Amino acid sequence: MSTPSILILPGDGIGPEIMAEVMKVINWYDDKIGLKFDVSHDVVGGAAYDKYGAPLADETLAKAQEVDAVLLGAVGGPKYDNLDFSIKPERGLLRLRKEMDLYSNLRPAQCFDALADFSSLKRDVVAGLDIMIVRELTSGIYFGEPRGVFKEGNERVGINTQRYTESEVARVARSAFELARKRGNKVCSMEKANVMESGILWRDVVTEIHAAEYSDVELSHMYADAGAMQLCRWPKQFDVIVTDNLFGDLLSDAAAMLTGSLGMLPSASLGAPMENGRPKALYEPVHGSAPDIAGQGKANPIACILSFAMALRYSFDQIEEADRLEKAVEKVLADGVRTADLLGEEGVTPVTTSEMGDKIVEALTASM
Numbered sequence: 001m002s003t004p005s006i007l008i009l010p011g012d013g014i015g016p017e018i019m020a021e022v023m024k025v026i027n028w029y030d031d032k033i034g035l036k037f038d039v040s041h042d043v044v045g046g047a048a049y050d051k052y053g054a055p056l057a058d059e060t061l062a063k064a065q066e067v068d069a070v071l072l073g074a075v076g077g078p079k080y081d082n083l084d085f086s087i088k089p090e091r092g093l094l095r096l097r098k099e100m101d102l103y104s105n106l107r108p109a110q111c112f113d114a115l116a117d118f119s120s121l122k123r124d125v126v127a128g129l130d131i132m133i134v135r136e137l138t139s140g141i142y143f144g145e146p147r148g149v150f151k152e153g154n155e156r157v158g159i160n161t162q163r164y165t166e167s168e169v170a171r172v173a174r175s176a177f178e179l180a181r182k183r184g185n186k187v188c189s190m191e192k193a194n195v196m197e198s199g200i201l202w203r204d205v206v207t208e209i210h211a212a213e214y215s216d217v218e219l220s221h222m223y224a225d226a227g228a229m230q231l232c233r234w235p236k237q238f239d240v241i242v243t244d245n246l247f248g249d250l251l252s253d254a255a256a257m258l259t260g261s262l263g264m265l266p267s268a269s270l271g272a273p274m275e276n277g278r279p280k281a282l283y284e285p286v287h288g289s290a291p292d293i294a295g296q297g298k299a300n301p302i303a304c305i306l307s308f309a310m311a312l313r314y315s316f317d318q319i320e321e322a323d324r325l326e327k328a329v330e331k332v333l334a335d336g337v338r339t340a341d342l343l344g345e346e347g348v349t350p351v352t353t354s355e356m357g358d359k360i361v362e363a364l365t366a367s368m
């Protein structure tokens with residue numbers, strides 16, 4: 001097979017500095033393991049607006065469609081707040097997701113033991129937590145038509161439309177069931193079938209796919225509001241949660257915070273398999289571009305580095321190397337190394353973004 005290709009899109013704010021740490025890890029795999037990647041770089045979000053006048057240039061999209069995996073930092077920042085909605089940095093990310101048809105967004109919420117006390121919940125509620133939210137990413141209210149702000153008589157009306165086809169629900173449900181089989185074999189599907197017709201369809205389709213293809217997996221259903229409550233009450237009851245685009249956006253932020261820091265969580269956005277059998281894929285941290293701390297060496301690169309670990313796992317079939325990288329992160333945290341977002345313990349001085357990257361690379365070397 002040819003050398004796997006990666007397109008790096010650092011984006012805005014802390015994006016470039018956390019991506020520099022991912023590059024250290026990529027170079028380590030090349031030097032020490034002989035695992036080579038064909039890496040190219042481009043821009044997205046505000047950085048792309050500055051360079052190309054649009055948050056995602058057509059040529060960048062074309063490159064993204066060709067590579068085996070896209071690694072993205074984060075997009076957005078106050079500098080771009082006054083841009084027209086259609087060219088805001090976030091539109092670049094949404095266009096990438098939509099055009100690459102990355103319908104299955106995997107958002108793990110894992111609690112590292114060393115960080116269990118950082119959670120706003122009690123240690124025993126979160127210690128050992130390992131759940132996976134599968135968020136539908138290319139449809140629903142994020143993309144449904146009609147949408148817009150219209151004039152109706154003498155006032156304005158803002159409209160967005162929740163719309164799901166059967167096949168859109170079916171494919172993300174399959175993706176959740178497949179994952180569950182490799183984990184705790186349980187799926188909880190969340191919608192609001194009590195108030196939304198799209199929720200009724202969602203529940204029906206998930207139930208049908210389950211009965212026809214995945215009856216070995218345990219399936220339950222919850223209204224998304226009750227699901228949010230259960231996530232805070234006793235998150236360990238869940239294994240895989242599958243839900244729509246908007247509920248998934250909210251539930252994954254809540255789940256992320258259970259683990260103590262948003263700076264820790266990676267994500268994978270996967271589409272249908274390409275000709276070489278690999279899924280179309282984009283990997284990015286769940287956190288945003290944090291413009292308030294950009295350029296100060298305060299950012300935590302772990303979510304971005306763990307996103308690369310997900311790429312090793314889901315795009316490159318390097319399961320052992322993904323485990324190695326995740327364990328290296330765990331080791332560094334267990335050793336008490338903390339970036340500025342993880343303070344609060346007595347007598348701990350924070351390391352910089354770059355020092356955290358170095359420590360993780362050292363732990364990789366120690367694992368050989």
Ligand code: IPM
Pocket residue numbers: 090093094249
């Ligand atoms: C996320 C973000 C995005 C979303 C924004 C940046 C468009 O919140 O990935 O969760 O709403 O999907």
Ligand code: MG
Pocket residue numbers: 249250253
């Ligand atoms: Mg979000």
